[in-house]
Amino acid sequence: MYNVYILYSKKLNKKYIGVTKNLKERVDQHKSKQTPFTSKDSDWKLVYYEVFSSKLDAYSEEKFLKTGKGRERIKYLLPDTMSKLI
Secondary structure (H helix, E strand, O other), rough: OEEEEEEEEOOOOOOEEEOOOOOOOOOOHHHHHOOOOHHHHOOEEEEEEEEEOOOHHHHHHHHHHHOOHHHHHHHOOOHHHHHHHH
16 A cells, blocks of 8 residues: 655645655654655654555655645645644
8 A cells, every 4th residue: 555645844834745655654754854855854744644555546646736736635635734734
C-alpha cells in the first residue's frame, strides 16, 4: 500500500506533500529533520493522508495535489483543518 500524505508547519506556514509505503516512519523522519525540505522546523503535523494499492496511482495523486487544481481540492477537503492551522 502507498500513502499520499500532507504535512503542515504552522511556524513556516507551509505544506509538504509526499508519498511513502510506511507513513509512520516517514512522518517521524520529517519531524526529526532527516529530510531536506522539512528540516527547517520540527512542528510538522500530519493533516491528511490517502491510501492507494497502486504505486502509479499514488504518485499521480501526489503530482495532482501539487498543482493549482490540487491546492483547490485540499482547501475543499480540509477547510476546517486548514483554517485552524493557518
